[in-house]
Structures are given as structure tokens and as C-alpha cells.
Amino acid sequence: MSATGTPVVLGVDLGTTSTKVVAFDAAGRERAAAGAGYALREPAPGHVELDAAEVLAAAVRAARDAAARARAAGCTVAALSFSSAMHSLVGVDGDGRLLTQVITWADTRATEEAEELRPTEHGRALHRATGTPVHPMSPLVKLVHLRRHQPALFAAARRWVQVKDLLVHRWTGTWVTDRSTASATGLLELATGDWSGDALRTAGLSPLQLPPVAAATAVVGTLTAAAARELDLPARTPVVAGGADGPLANLGVGAVVPGTAALSIGTSGALRVAARTPRVDAAGRTFCYSLTDDLWVVGGATTNGGVVLRWLAEELLPDVSEQAAELGDLPEEALLEMAARVPAGAEGLLVLPHLLSERAPQWSALTSGAVVGLQRRHGRAHVVRAALEGVCQQLALVADSVEAAGPAIDEVRATGGFARSAVWRQLLADVLGRPLSFAAGGQEGSSFGAALVGHHALGHLDLLEASRREVRIGEVVEPRAADAAVHARLRPVFASLADALAPAFRALRQVPAAPG
Incomplete structure (x- = not known):
């Protein structure tokens, strides 16, 4: 492996049905990319899961292929950084063995618990405090369901993590999560950036059963010798925490100032606007998740895209x-x-x-x-x-x-798989009644955002300034x-x-x- 070349960060984006890995240099140029897919499984009505082994294997394949292509393009992998679909939940025992598969955001087995809790004052208070709506997607509500319906499994779990945490642990040997991903669990206090005592009591957890929380820009470890071999990368390559795919998509399309919305349609859909302070609208229609330690995104996610x-x-x-x-x-x-x-x-x-x-x-x-x-x-x-x-x-x-929650929307920047279709782009602009902007080069918002976080962690750039500067608009679709x-x-x-x-x-x- 070459020790010289243009430094790139691999943005590893763990999506709902595939993992995409894109190598970006510090100037925002895509230098290599690879991907690998996996299937959503529905073992019972309302149960929507991923096979954890399949997801981890796909991430290895995609990262190894992207790294090889980056080297062939004359680049050196300086770090890996992550983006991940939000709201997943995995139980592991004291030895790190899986007790569950990856319970995804689309899983609705906790509908009864969500419908019981959501209309109460306690449910509304949890939404305001954590920024995460009381809904079956929420790991908090999933945990309430598992404690009620599978008490033996719930008691056996030493730790509850998300799918990205599994991959970081596999590659570094460290259990850690990032504040952005954690802020979408319903278990993190927005005001303090740490696990919420009220939410933990509702779930029936000790804070020791959740990973430590790190900033999205933190270097949380380096590749172990075993991980380096399977990825064909140098041992001790830095691993950066990264964040949740939604907030990172804002970063990836330059929607980091109030008034500029990021919209994405992949398997699901979402629209988010950056905010300088955390907020949830009084009617409880929006979420609020962390992007960085002093920037949040306010928005809403749709399940069907x-x-x-x-x-x-x-x-x-x-x-x-x-x-x-x-x-x-x-x-x-x-x-x-x-x-x-x-x-x-x-x-x-x-x-x-x-x-x-x-x-x-x-x-x-x-x-x-x-x-x-x-x-x-x-x-x-x-x-x-x-x-x-x-x-x-x-x-x-x-x-x-x-x-209605406060941030006015002056511009909408779009990303996601739908953006490849001129028909769908025009249809969305017409229905929204707003112009849609698309980044030049068709950058994948979340993986690019993860790579920017990685370059920031290495001292190559200022995160928010680079996001604003390096995202170039290539097309604007006007509504008819x-x-x-x-x-x-x-x-x-x-x-x-x-x-x-x-x-x-x-x-x-x-x-x-x-x-x-």
C-alpha cells in the first residue's frame, strides 16, 4: 500500500438497504466510491430488521473496495468517518455477542407502547427534552416494548447500541456512540448532550448500558490489526465518530445556515433545517437532532420514500x-x-x-x-x-x-436516490411549490458530510465553512x-x-x- 498520495477520508454511510463508501479529498472532490447491499427482513408483522452480520460484511466489502479504488486514483486513506441511518437498536451481552438483530427505524412492533405514551404529558415532555418524537421508530419506545414483552432478553442485555456502534466496535475495539446519532434515540437530553435520567427511567436502563457519547468530530479509535487486514488498510488508521445520516446530509449539501433546508428521498424521506438552538414546535410535529455541539437540525422524517x-x-x-x-x-x-x-x-x-x-x-x-x-x-x-x-x-x-416551528425555508437543497430521475425531481418541485437545488457532481449528502467531519477531525478544514464553501449547486429545478x-x-x-x-x-x- 502506498504511503503517499492525496489524503482522502472514507465516508462510510450505513443505510437502510445498502452501505455506500465514498472517498473525498479535503477540497470536496469525490475520488472513489463503492457500495454493497442487504435486504430488510420482516420475520413477523411489524418487525423490520437487518441481519447484523450481513450489514457488517457489506460495510467491510464496500470500504475495502473504495479504499482500493482510492489507491488506484493516487490517494491515501487518512481516516474513516461514519454516517448511519437513525433509530436502530441492537442488544449485546457482556462479551459483545448479539442478542438481537438490528431493529430498524421502520419497525413498528412498539406501536401500542407509543400510542399509550405519546398523548400523555410525560410523552410530550420526553419529546421536548430529547427532540425525538414518541413513535415506534424511537429506540426509547422499542426498549419499553422489549422490557414488557421479552423480559428475559431485556434482562440479558449488557449493552444497547446502534448499528454504527457495532461497526465502530468491530473496527476499533471500543464501544462509543456519537452525539448526533444518540440524539435520535429518545434517550439523550438535548440541553446537556448526555443521557437523560427521565428517559432512562422510562426505558428501565442504567446509563452504563449505553455507550459513552463523543462529539461527531472526535477521533474515537484506530483500526485494529484484524480490521486493517480485512480492509487492506494500515493498522492504526484513525476512525472518526461521524454522525446520523439526516444531520450529515445537511452538512453534505451545505444546508448549515438557518433558512436552507436539506431534503432527501432514499428508502424513506426527510426535510431538515439548521438551527442555532435546539427547538421542537409546540404541536409536537417536528424532531430536533444534534449536528455538532452548537448546531442542530429541526425537521421531520417520512417513512415512505x-x-x-x-x-x-x-x-x-x-x-x-x-x-x-x-x-x-x-x-x-x-x-x-x-x-x-x-x-x-x-x-x-x-x-x-x-x-x-x-x-x-x-x-x-x-x-x-x-x-x-x-x-x-x-x-x-x-x-x-x-x-x-x-x-x-x-x-x-x-x-x-x-x-411553523420557527425556521423559515428560503431554499431547498435535495439529495438521495430520487435525484437521479428528472421526472421525480420535477414532480417534487411542483408539489412543494419551491425551487429545488442539486449539488454539482451528484454528491451523496450523508457520505460527503461524514467525510467532511473526518477531514475536520484531522485538522484539514473548518467543518461548517467547508460545507458552505465546497458545495456547488449544479442544477435548480423550478416548479411549474x-x-x-x-x-x-x-x-x-x-x-x-x-x-x-x-x-x-x-x-x-x-x-x-x-x-x-
Whole structure:
């Protein structure tokens, strides 16, 4: 391995269905990239997990490949830094052996506990103090559920960690978490940056059962000899804590000043605005998570993003997907082309695209999907169009809630897998009724944010200044006025559906699911 060359930091982004590793130099240039995927597992209704061994193996493959490509491009890996999907939970015993798989943000087994706690004054106080809504996604609520339903497992756990903590431990031998990721657990006090006594009592935990909390920019260890061998990197390569993928996406697209929002659609979606002080809106519609020790992000996450398009391709329109594959095209692109042929508003058809329940701004896990307004004139293309409009309308509701919390939104910078599609970019701009800015070079926001954190930790740059300076806008998509007016007129109708259909959703949850 070469000891010289342009120093790069590997931004290791542990996502919901894949790990992406991108090597960035201190000037913000992407020098190499690699990725590896894994599948979400649903072993029982409401249980949405990842196989921890698969995730760790994918991270090794992706990091090793990205490092090799970086060396081939004349670079030297100076450090590794992390981004991770939020709200995961893993139990381990005293020897670090797994007692659970990775329970993901999409898991809704704790719905009953969330619905009991959320409307109470205690639940509202926990939301205000920790910035994390009381919802089944929250590790706090997951822990309450596990203590109630699996007391033997709960008692056997020496430590409760997140998926990124597992990987850092595997590569450095140290149990540690970062303040950004910890702030999305429902267990961290925003005001102090340390574990909350009230939240710990609610979960039934001792603070010793959680990892120590470090700043996102802290060097938390170096690669062990074993990790160095499997990654083909020098032993003692620095490892930087990094942070949660949502806040780091703000950093990665330069949305680190109040008024500039970062919007992303991957498997799920989110919109976030930077704030100088932590805050949660009075109605409890937004979250507040840490980015750095003196910067927070206020926003909301939606559960259903790209997963809706995949569901359409795999379950509703497999014939279209197969035809596209035979022609060498992506199934998702074929569906997007279908949607583009239908006018805005899908001729009066609305789809509530809550395949995996939903989060912001209602934060109720009881909601399900629905097709409303169906008439004889509607065909499959209308359903596709309305489902994608529903994904975008949910994000528009989040934008409205964020502005109600205080930070006005002057600019929206977008990132995520959806950004590769011109159809979806235009649709989102039309539904939001706002221009969307996209970074030049198609930078992956979270992995770039993680790499910036790594370079800051090594003293190569000032974090926030580099984020503002090095993100270059390559394209701005303007909303089409006539289509934006249609979507604005439909938004109150769309917003009313979840509450209006709540009794039906509750009743339908009592219908037994088919075994297997």
C-alpha cells in the first residue's frame, strides 16, 4: 500500500438497504466510491430488521473496495468517518455477542407502547427534552416494548447500541456512540448532550448500558490489526465518530445556515433545517437532532420514500418491470415514465402511500396506505402518479410543520436516490411549490458530510465553512406554476386523510395476517 498520495477520508454511510463508501479529498472532490447491499427482513408483522452480520460484511466489502479504488486514483486513506441511518437498536451481552438483530427505524412492533405514551404529558415532555418524537421508530419506545414483552432478553442485555456502534466496535475495539446519532434515540437530553435520567427511567436502563457519547468530530479509535487486514488498510488508521445520516446530509449539501433546508428521498424521506438552538414546535410535529455541539437540525422524517416506487415495481406492476428489464431498462424508470404521462393531481386520485405506517408530521404508527377517489377512468398509470405525488405531499406537510416551528425555508437543497430521475425531481418541485437545488457532481449528502467531519477531525478544514464553501449547486429545478397550483389545492385534502381514515385503520389492524 502506498504511503503517499492525496489524503482522502472514507465516508462510510450505513443505510437502510445498502452501505455506500465514498472517498473525498479535503477540497470536496469525490475520488472513489463503492457500495454493497442487504435486504430488510420482516420475520413477523411489524418487525423490520437487518441481519447484523450481513450489514457488517457489506460495510467491510464496500470500504475495502473504495479504499482500493482510492489507491488506484493516487490517494491515501487518512481516516474513516461514519454516517448511519437513525433509530436502530441492537442488544449485546457482556462479551459483545448479539442478542438481537438490528431493529430498524421502520419497525413498528412498539406501536401500542407509543400510542399509550405519546398523548400523555410525560410523552410530550420526553419529546421536548430529547427532540425525538414518541413513535415506534424511537429506540426509547422499542426498549419499553422489549422490557414488557421479552423480559428475559431485556434482562440479558449488557449493552444497547446502534448499528454504527457495532461497526465502530468491530473496527476499533471500543464501544462509543456519537452525539448526533444518540440524539435520535429518545434517550439523550438535548440541553446537556448526555443521557437523560427521565428517559432512562422510562426505558428501565442504567446509563452504563449505553455507550459513552463523543462529539461527531472526535477521533474515537484506530483500526485494529484484524480490521486493517480485512480492509487492506494500515493498522492504526484513525476512525472518526461521524454522525446520523439526516444531520450529515445537511452538512453534505451545505444546508448549515438557518433558512436552507436539506431534503432527501432514499428508502424513506426527510426535510431538515439548521438551527442555532435546539427547538421542537409546540404541536409536537417536528424532531430536533444534534449536528455538532452548537448546531442542530429541526425537521421531520417520512417513512415512505423510494420504498413506494419499489413496491409499485415489484408488487403492483411486475409485468412492466419485467418488460423494462428485458429491454435493459430500470423498472423504476419505466414506472416514472408512466407517471409523467398523467396530469398533475392524477385526475382526482389520491394515494396515501403509507406502506410502512408513517412518521412526520402526525407521528402515529396506526396509519396505513389508501387509494381515495378511484373511478372508472383511472388506470395503473394514475395509481403510480398518485402514489408518487403522495410521497411528495407528505414531505410538503413536513415543510409546513418545520416553518411553523420557527425556521423559515428560503431554499431547498435535495439529495438521495430520487435525484437521479428528472421526472421525480420535477414532480417534487411542483408539489412543494419551491425551487429545488442539486449539488454539482451528484454528491451523496450523508457520505460527503461524514467525510467532511473526518477531514475536520484531522485538522484539514473548518467543518461548517467547508460545507458552505465546497458545495456547488449544479442544477435548480423550478416548479411549474399550473401544476404547483393543483397540488396546493389538493394538499389540505391529502392532509385530512390519515385522521379521517384512522377508525378504519384501527379496525383493519385486527384482521389476522396470513402466516409466513
